[in-house]
Amino acid sequence: MRFAAAITEPTRTPKGNASTRRQTIKRMLAAAALLTTTALTGIGFGAAPAHAEDEIRIGVIYPLTGAAASTGVELKAAAELAAAIVNKEIPAPPGLVAGIGLPNLKGAKIKLIFGDHQGNPQVGATEAERLITSEKVVALTGAYFSNVTATASQVAERYGVPFLNGESSSASLTQRKFKWFFRTTPHDDLFVGNFFTFLGDMEKKTGDKLRSIALFNENTLWGNETTKLQVKLAEEQKFTIAEKILYPAKTTQMTSEVQRIKAAAPAVIMQSSYLGDAILSMKTYKELGFSPKMLLANDAGFNDSEFLKTMGKDGEFVISREVWALDQAERNPLIKQVNDLMRQRAGVNFNGNSARAFTGIAVLADALDRAGSTKPDAIREALQKTDIPASGLIMPWKGVKFDANGQNELGQGIIVQVQGGQYVTVWPFDVATKPVVYPMPAWDGR
Amino acid sequence: MTADILIQVLVSGLLIGLIYALVAVGLTLIFGVMDIVNFAHGEFLMLGMYASFWAFALFAIDPIVALPLTALLLFAVGVIVYQTVIRRILKAPMLSQIFATFGLMILLRGLAQFFWKPDHRLIPHSLVSGNIALGPVQFGLPQFVAALGAVGVTGALWIFLHRTRLGTALEATAIDREAATLMGIDGQKMFALAWGIGAACAGLAGGLIATFFPIFPEVGSNFILIAFVVVVLGGFGSVTGAFLAGIIVGLIEVLGGFLIGPEYKTAIVLSLLLVVLLVRPRGLLGKA
Numbered sequence: 001m002r003f004a005a006a007i008t009e010p011t012r013t014p015k016g017n018a019s020t021r022r023q024t025i026k027r028m029l030a031a032a033a034l035l036t037t038t039a040l041t042g043i044g045f046g047a048a049p050a051h052a053e054d055e056i057r058i059g060v061i062y063p064l065t066g067a068a069a070s071t072g073v074e075l076k077a078a079a080e081l082a083a084a085i086v087n088k089e090i091p092a093p094p095g096l097v098a099g100i101g102l103p104n105l106k107g108a109k110i111k112l113i114f115g116d117h118q119g120n121p122q123v124g125a126t127e128a129e130r131l132i133t134s135e136k137v138v139a140l141t142g143a144y145f146s147n148v149t150a151t152a153s154q155v156a157e158r159y160g161v162p163f164l165n166g167e168s169s170s171a172s173l174t175q176r177k178f179k180w181f182f183r184t185t186p187h188d189d190l191f192v193g194n195f196f197t198f199l200g201d202m203e204k205k206t207g208d209k210l211r212s213i214a215l216f217n218e219n220t221l222w223g224n225e226t227t228k229l230q231v232k233l234a235e236e237q238k239f240t241i242a243e244k245i246l247y248p249a250k251t252t253q254m255t256s257e258v259q260r261i262k263a264a265a266p267a268v269i270m271q272s273s274y275l276g277d278a279i280l281s282m283k284t285y286k287e288l289g290f291s292p293k294m295l296l297a298n299d300a301g302f303n304d305s306e307f308l309k310t311m312g313k314d315g316e317f318v319i320s321r322e323v324w325a326l327d328q329a330e331r332n333p334l335i336k337q338v339n340d341l342m343r344q345r346a347g348v349n350f351n352g353n354s355a356r357a358f359t360g361i362a363v364l365a366d367a368l369d370r371a372g373s374t375k376p377d378a379i380r381e382a383l384q385k386t387d388i389p390a391s392g393l394i395m396p397w398k399g400v401k402f403d404a405n406g407q408n409e410l411g412q413g414i415i416v417q418v419q420g421g422q423y424v425t426v427w428p429f430d431v432a433t434k435p436v437v438y439p440m441p442a443w444d445g446r
Numbered sequence: 447m448t449a450d451i452l453i454q455v456l457v458s459g460l461l462i463g464l465i466y467a468l469v470a471v472g473l474t475l476i477f478g479v480m481d482i483v484n485f486a487h488g489e490f491l492m493l494g495m496y497a498s499f500w501a502f503a504l505f506a507i508d509p510i511v512a513l514p515l516t517a518l519l520l521f522a523v524g525v526i527v528y529q530t531v532i533r534r535i536l537k538a539p540m541l542s543q544i545f546a547t548f549g550l551m552i553l554l555r556g557l558a559q560f561f562w563k564p565d566h567r568l569i570p571h572s573l574v575s576g577n578i579a580l581g582p583v584q585f586g587l588p589q590f591v592a593a594l595g596a597v598g599v600t601g602a603l604w605i606f607l608h609r610t611r612l613g614t615a616l617e618a619t620a621i622d623r624e625a626a627t628l629m630g631i632d633g634q635k636m637f638a639l640a641w642g643i644g645a646a647c648a649g650l651a652g653g654l655i656a657t658f659f660p661i662f663p664e665v666g667s668n669f670i671l672i673a674f675v676v677v678v679l680g681g682f683g684s685v686t687g688a689f690l691a692g693i694i695v696g697l698i699e700v701l702g703g704f705l706i707g708p709e710y711k712t713a714i715v716l717s718l719l720l721v722v723l724l725v726r727p728r729g730l731l732g733k734a
Contacts, residue, residue: 219709246709252668255458256703256711263451275566279660287586287658288454289577310568310660
């Protein structure tokens with residue numbers, strides 16, 4: 001674990017020891033700049049205990065090895081891009097929240113110290129402890145996996161260090177009433193809630209009734225939790241559940257499932273499936289000649305890059321929830337510009353995960369700057385006062401503003417539809433790039 | 447309306463049941479001839495699916511056209527597995543035999559994941575695609591062709607076993623190994639043949655469903671439990687029994703899932719198995 005951390009962070013050496021020449025020069029320049037500004041303004045520093053003020057250390061915990069390593073590497077690249085923009089190593093597109101750097105900290109630079117949790121909550125907690133106690137980070141961010149975020153943020157809570165989570169969506173994380181925990185991404189409850197808001201919006205738009213829904217979810221924890229929430233929301237918002245099916249994900253046929261839904265004849269299917277069963281169900285819909293007015297998928301299998309590749313034309317018109325979509329670039333020029341920077345640096349486009357990781361660092365940097373200090377209390381207070389408008393973000397949100405539990409209350413999910421072999425944003429209508437194709441065309445009418 | 451749906455459900459159950467039958471036939475043949483349970487049987491099916499997939503992806507050969515090739519390939523795999531692994535554990539304790547085929551299952555799965563990635567793949571367009579509608583009843587052409595193929599293969603296997611000298615020799619070995627050896631039948635050859643045919647049946651089933659089922663390294667595990675149920679229900683070692691039991695399991699699964707609830711479909715099938723085992727422990731057509 002330590003070994004992995006050392007690999008991912010090769011330049012982490014004591015000051016003045018074996019740093020590379022480039023770094024030394026950079027540091028000298030930074031120090032010179034600092035001296036000048038200090039001399040000019042006559043303000044002294046004394047906040048950070050162990051490290052010089054020119055380097056604000058932020059702990060970043062991601063799965064850099066293990067099963068989710070490929071995701072972890074993308075998250076890391078996104079965080080590094082955000083840091084580079086804050087540090088003005090890369091010119092930032094105008095308007096981006098991270099672009100102003102840290103003027104209130106006299107041009108100090110942030111330094112990301114990475115920890116690797118390997119997808120293991122226990123390791124995540126140990127890494128958080130290491131980063132806080134021996135790396136002296138002023139804040140933590142990460143950890144992608146909800147269960148790791150849970151343990152790592154517990155450590156941060158104990159030490160009184162701000163923890164900003166950008167990409168874990170388990171609703172319970174912000175129900176713990178932690179003092180030091182903040183989350184920018186919307187959580188699962190909101191995503192499921194979005195479906196119903198979307199259906200209401202669609203009713204208004206089309207004049208059609210979309211009140212009868214079929215719940216079609218796989219029967220592990222995820223599908224069960226989703227079903228519970230859907231049933232609750234459907235009751236609250238006066239939708240009728242025409243059919244409720246929890247199916248075993250590992251199955252050889254889905255005829256009985258689809259046949260039951262077909263017999264119930266709902267207007268909308270809400271489906272939570274992993275990849276294999278998502279494909280098999282689509283095949284079965286087609287086989288039995290069944291097309292509902294709308295198929296609302298709960299991410300996962302339906303948003304896997306393999307889904308469209310394998311389904312081809314048969315995957316068209318599926319509607320799914322998402323956190324981010326590249327076609328948002330058409331609407332918000334910032335997204336295209338920052339995505340271009342990401343492609344230059346890391347060779348990949350942003351996706352929902354990396355865009356949220358980028359935003360996490362940007363929001364943290366914004367708070368650091370407003371805090372004007374690296375004291376935990378000051379950072380926490382600044383985070384509580386965060387108020388970033390949508391125009392400063394690369395997310396399809398209304399902005400960033402934390403509620404009393406540390407949850408960003410301006411976050412929102414988007415709903416995408418497969419059109420022409422791509423996921424295009426169709427809802428919320430104010431961020432949509434294409435109109436919804438509704439109703440879903442029948443199989444023989446495609 | 448209700449009658450239409452019922453007929454539709456029965457047809458769907460029959461179609462998938464015939465596929466179960468084909469998978470189980472290979473399994474029961476191997477067991478019948480040499481009393482070894484092949485846990486890697488689902489992986490033979492997986493290999494058959496990948497053989498079809500690569501034939502399509504690399505050489506643009508349709509899975510249906512590639513069937514003889516798939517069968518030949520899997521026959522070879524079966525014989526090789528017999529010669530390298532199974533032959534050495536023929537006289538070993540039953541537990542060792544179980545671990546050997548179980549290990550083979552894990553090995554084949556691991557190799558598939560290593561070489562072909564854990565991704566789900568699909569053959570995007572095949573010669574057989576689209577739907578057939580017979581009045582109110584609708585079914586996919588791929589599913590129909592697969593079921594038809596399953597009937598054909600099982601039928602051919604039955605004719606082979608009962609109407610050819612080689613097949614009769616295989617049956618003889620299954621009935622009494624020692625007596626067959628005394629009659630001049632080469633037991634080793636028969637065992638290798640059983641493995642070859644058993645694997646080929648699984649491979650053919652894989653090739654037939656590859657036109658509509660996603661292909662991934664773990665796909666065998668979706669089918670293997672059902673295959674065991676079919677084998678036990680039909681009677682260990684009975685090809686005809688497995689064929690009948692396959693259809694019964696398919697029908698019960700789809701019908702039960704439709705009438706009672708899809709979340710219980712596996713439970714319904716397994717309850718049926720329990721009942722049959724209580725009433726008739728040797729299965730429907732098993733020898734006492």
